[in-house]
Amino acid sequence: MRILAIETSCDETAIAIAEFTGPKTSPRISVLSNIVSSQIAVHRKFGGVVPNLARREHEKNLVPILRGALKETKMYKVSGIKYPVLSKRIQNTKYKILDTILAREPELKQQFKKYILSLPKPEIDAVAVTYGPGLAPALWVGVNFARALSVLWNKPLIPVNHMAGHFYSSLLQNEKSGYRIENIRFPALALLVSGGHTEIVEAKQHGAWKIVGATRDDAAGEAFDKVARILGLSYPGGPEISKEALKKGKKIKITLPRPMMNSKDNDFSFSGLKTAVLYLVRDLGRTKTKKLRPHIAKEFQNAVVDVLVKKTIRAAKAFKAKTILLGGGVAANHELRKRLEANLKKELPNTKYLIPNTRMTGDNALMIAIAAHFVGKKKAWNKVHADANVRLAR
Ligand code: KG4
Numbered sequence: 001m002r003i004l005a006i007e008t009s010c011d012e013t014a015i016a017i018a019e020f021t022g023p024k025t026s027p028r029i030s031v032l033s034n035i036v037s038s039q040i041a042v043h044r045k046f047g048g049v050v051p052n053l054a055r056r057e058h059e060k061n062l063v064p065i066l067r068g069a070l071k072e073t074k075m076y077k078v079s080g081i082k083y084p085v086l087s088k089r090i091q092n093t094k095y096k097i098l099d100t101i102l103a104r105e106p107e108l109k110q111q112f113k114k115y116i117l118s119l120p121k122p123e124i125d126a127v128a129v130t131y132g133p134g135l136a137p138a139l140w141v142g143v144n145f146a147r148a149l150s151v152l153w154n155k156p157l158i159p160v161n162h163m164a165g166h167f168y169s170s171l172l173q174n175e176k177s178g179y180r181i182e183n184i185r186f187p188a189l190a191l192l193v194s195g196g197h198t199e200i201v202e203a204k205q206h207g208a209w210k211i212v213g214a215t216r217d218d219a220a221g222e223a224f225d226k227v228a229r230i231l232g233l234s235y236p237g238g239p240e241i242s243k244e245a246l247k248k249g250k251k252i253k254i255t256l257p258r259p260m261m262n263s264k265d266n267d268f269s270f271s272g273l274k275t276a277v278l279y280l281v282r283d284l285g286r287t288k289t290k291k292l293r294p295h296i297a298k299e300f301q302n303a304v305v306d307v308l309v310k311k312t313i314r315a316a317k318a319f320k321a322k323t324i325l326l327g328g329g330v331a332a333n334h335e336l337r338k339r340l341e342a343n344l345k346k347e348l349p350n351t352k353y354l355i356p357n358t359r360m361t362g363d364n365a366l367m368i369a370i371a372a373h374f375v376g377k378k379k380a381w382n383k384v385h386a387d388a389n390v391r392l393a394r
């Protein structure tokens with residue numbers, strides 16, 4: 001099955017085209033195209049993602065990215081294929097539907113008419129799209145674009161939960177000649193850490209998810225972003241803090257709290273840790289904070305990593321997990337990757353551990369295509385809606 005996937009849940013506009021062959025639960029993958037366009041430069045001056053700006057950027061970028069993706073796959077080089085000429089009546093009905101679908105995205109509609117309508121139908125089997133969770137205005141652009149493509153090309157639509165994408169992102173592993181998909185041994189346990197979510201998810205089977213732990217306040221990525229701002233670092237805070245933590249600087253004795261590290265549940269809380277940094281910085285004053293910044297960044301990062309690692313291993317033991325997966329933007333954090341791996345080797349040497357390729361940690365559409373392959377359900381275009389607050393499971 002060849003899937004064209006679209007992701008616009010936050011500040012990345014992404015399209016991927018991937019083909020899955022072989023057995024459904026242990027497929028081979030060939031990645032025909034995987035484009036991610038980041039809007040970081042647009043949002044940075046506001047210190048975070050501005051939903052309506054994100055929406056406008058998606059509207060502007062989707063068509064050029066789709067054209068780039070289709071070009072990359074060289075789908076149109078196949079000669080001898082005849083594309084059916086639509087009767088005027090069918091054509092008119094389709095165009096009317098397209099007008100309705102893209103009514104709220106005038107710029108996208110204009111580009112769609114100019115560049116996409118005339119394209120021959122690509123050889124794909126379905127269009128997958130992230131329908132939530134995420135920022136509603138951003139999600140809708142992707143969903144409407146996917147609906148329009150589904151109508152134009154007569155292809156089924158597969159709505160995909162963004163967190164399912166992060167769940168499956170670590171299955172894609174590098175191979176000499178490209179990529180391969182790893183198997184999951186069930187039950188599996190995933191630590192999903194992004195800007196909006198921090199969850200421990202148990203899966204007894206593909207798609208049989210249960211959120212067994214979650215943050216009670218800020219997500220881990222959100223804590224990185226907020227603490228970065230307190231320390232005078234730019235957005236997004238995660239990569240800035242981990243870079244800062246590697247620098248040399250003055251040191252003093254600082255101990256930040258490790259909230260809920262020893263609680264018996266699988267939940268997290270990061271807002272107290274952020275407040276502790278805020279008070280520390282207030283007490284130190286500007287000059288001292290600047291000198292101590294690498295040290296504070298390192299201690300903060302260690303505090304977050306300590307909690308995440310300890311609770312993930314605890315949960316893995318309790319749920320007798322056979323596979324542990326890591327996913328989400330914060331999975332790019334070097335310290336987290338290193339420490340989780342080292343501790344798992346020591347404490348659960350027989351448990352399979354899958355860590356995502358660093359290109360797969362942030363938002364991308366390839367993870368959406370993979371999730372669509374494993375758990376996607378094909379739907380008619382008018383049955384797919386954005387849902388900003390949808391959860392992976394109850
Ligand atoms: O998954 P993602 O790209 O978007 C959401 O779905 O939220 O995650 C973005 C989050 C941001 O909060 C960002 O600061 C964090 O991931 N992040 C990191 C690192 N790279 C990105 N956090 C810690 N260390 C990193 N290296």
Ligand code: ZN
Nearest residue numbers: 194329362363
């Ligand atoms: Zn994400």
